[in-house]
Amino acid sequence: MKKVLVVDDSLSVGRQLEKIINDSGDFTCVGHAKNGAEAIKMNHTENPDIICMDMNMPGMDGLTALRSLTVLDKEVQVVMVTSLGGAGDKFTEALRLGAKNVISKPFEADTVLQTLRKL
Amino acid sequence: MAVKFFGQFLVEKGIVSREAILSAIDLQELKNLKFGETAVSMGYITQADINRAHKAQFSKDMKLGDILLEEGILSEKQLQEIITRQKETHLYIGEALVLVGSLTSEMLQQHLKEFKLDQAPYLSDRIELPAGVANGNLWEMTADLTYKMITRVLGLQFRTEPCRMVTTLESNFMMAAMDLSGDAEARYILSVSAGAQKMVAKAILHEESVEHESAEILEDTVMEFINVVCGNVVAKASQMGKVVNINPPATIRPPAAGLPVPQGHIALCFPIHVGEDEKMELLLLMRQ
Numbered sequence: 001m002k003k004v005l006v007v008d009d010s011l012s013v014g015r016q017l018e019k020i021i022n023d024s025g026d027f028t029c030v031g032h033a034k035n036g037a038e039a040i041k042m043n044h045t046e047n048p049d050i051i052c053m054d055m056n057m058p059g060m061d062g063l064t065a066l067r068s069l070t071v072l073d074k075e076v077q078v079v080m081v082t083s084l085g086g087a088g089d090k091f092t093e094a095l096r097l098g099a100k101n102v103i104s105k106p107f108e109a110d111t112v113l114q115t116l117r118k119l
Numbered sequence: 120m121a122v123k124f125f126g127q128f129l130v131e132k133g134i135v136s137r138e139a140i141l142s143a144i145d146l147q148e149l150k151n152l153k154f155g156e157t158a159v160s161m162g163y164i165t166q167a168d169i170n171r172a173h174k175a176q177f178s179k180d181m182k183l184g185d186i187l188l189e190e191g192i193l194s195e196k197q198l199q200e201i202i203t204r205q206k207e208t209h210l211y212i213g214e215a216l217v218l219v220g221s222l223t224s225e226m227l228q229q230h231l232k233e234f235k236l237d238q239a240p241y242l243s244d245r246i247e248l249p250a251g252v253a254n255g256n257l258w259e260m261t262a263d264l265t266y267k268m269i270t271r272v273l274g275l276q277f278r279t280e281p282c283r284m285v286t287t288l289e290s291n292f293m294m295a296a297m298d299l300s301g302d303a304e305a306r307y308i309l310s311v312s313a314g315a316q317k318m319v320a321k322a323i324l325h326e327e328s329v330e331h332e333s334a335e336i337l338e339d340t341v342m343e344f345i346n347v348v349c350g351n352v353v354a355k356a357s358q359m360g361k362v363v364n365i366n367p368p369a370t371i372r373p374p375a376a377g378l379p380v381p382q383g384h385i386a387l388c389f390p391i392h393v394g395e396d397e398k399m400e401l402l403l404l405m406r407q
Contacts, residue, residue, distance in 0.1 A: 013343055016324065016325065056346065058367045084365075086122040086127060086350070086357075087124075087350075101130060115131070118133060
C-alpha cells in the first residue's frame with residue numbers, strides 16, 4: 001500500500017484528504033504536515049511515496065517546499081492540491097518544479113484517487 | 120469544480136500528460152511575442168526604446184505600452200495595432216498541444232466544448248457596485264464568484280441584497296479574512312452567523328452533523344471556504360489579465376460594536392441571507 005503525506009495548513013482539508021486516502025484501500029495516510037517546512041521534516045521521518053501538498057500556506061509555502069523536496073528526494077512524487085491551480089502561471093510553475101499533477105480545490109474524492117492511482 | 124485554464128483542465132482529466140503540457144507551454148513562450156517584441160517586429164520602436172521605458176517603469180506603475188504612449192514614442196493608433204497583432208498571432212495552449220502532437224484538431228474542438236461546459240457555471244453575471252470604486256470589474260467578479268461558490272461548494276440556497284458602502288463592519292459570530300494584493304489590493308472578509316458557520320462546516324467536511332466538532336475545526340472550514348473562493352478569484356483575475364496574490368486566511372473576532380472602517384479606506388458590503396434567519400456578509404475593505 002502506497003504511503004501518502006498530506007500537507008495543508010487547513011485542519012478540515014487535512015481531515016478530508018486523510019479520509020479519502022485511508023478509505024481508498026490502495027493508499028494509507030502517514031501524516032498531516034501544516035506547512036512546507038513540516039513537510040520536508042515529515043518526508044524524512046515518514047518516507048512517503050506520494051505527497052499531496054497545498055500551495056498557499058503560512059511559513060514555508062508549497063512551491064518553496066516542492067523546490068526543496070525534488071532536490072532532497074528524487075523518489076517522492078508530489079501532487080499539488082490547491083485553489084490557485086486555475087491561475088495558469090502557478091500551475092505551470094508547479095509542473096516545472098517537478099509536481100506530477102495539480103488538483104483544484106474544491107476537490108472530489110474520485111478526482112484525488114484517480115490522480116494518485118495514475119502516478 | 121473550480122475556475123481553471125484549459126491546460127489544467129486537460130492535465131487534470133488525464134487527456135494530456137504533464138510532459139506534453141510543459142512542451143506546449145514552452146512552445147507558447149517561444150512563439151508568443153511580448154508587447155515590446157511585437158512593437159519592434161512591426162518597426163515601431165527599437166530595443167533602446169524598450170530599455171528606456173523599462174527604466175521608467177521603476178518609478179511609474181504603468182504598462183510598457185502606456186509609457187511609450189506617454190513619451191510620444193508610440194501613437195494611440197500604433198498601440199492599438201500592436202495589441203491587435205498580439206491577439207491575432209497569439210498561440211493558444213490548445214493549438215500548441217496540436218503542434219507538439221499531443222492532440223488532434225478534432226480532439227481539441229471536442230475538449231474545448233467540454234471545457235466550456237465545465238466552466239459555464241463561473242461565467243459572470245452583472246453585479247452593481249456603488250459608483251467610483253477602483254477596479255470595479257474585479258470586485259464585481261469577486262462577489263459574483265463568492266455567490267457561485269456558495270451555490271456550488273456549499274450547496275446553499277440564499278438571497279442577496281444590493282452592495283452598499285459601509286463605515287462599520289458589523290459584528291457577527293466570526294469573520295474569516297484574506298488579503299488580496301498585486302494589481303488590485305483589498306482585504307476579503309466573510310462574516311458568518313453561528314448557524315451559517317455550521318452550514319459551511321457541514322459542506323466542507325461532508326458531514327450530516329457538526330455538533331460534536333471543535334470551535335477550531337468550525338472556524339477552519341470558513342477559512343478554507345474563503346481560501347477556495349479567493350484562489351478562484353486569483354484564477355479568474357488572471358484570465359482578465361490581472362495579477363492578484365493571496366496570503367493564507369486568518370480569523371477575526373469582531374467586538375460587539377463592530378469594526379470601524381479605518382481612515383482612508385472604503386468597505387463594500389454584500390449581505391447574503393441563508394436559510395431562515397442566518398446571515399453572511401461579504402466585505403471588501405480597500406484603500407480609497
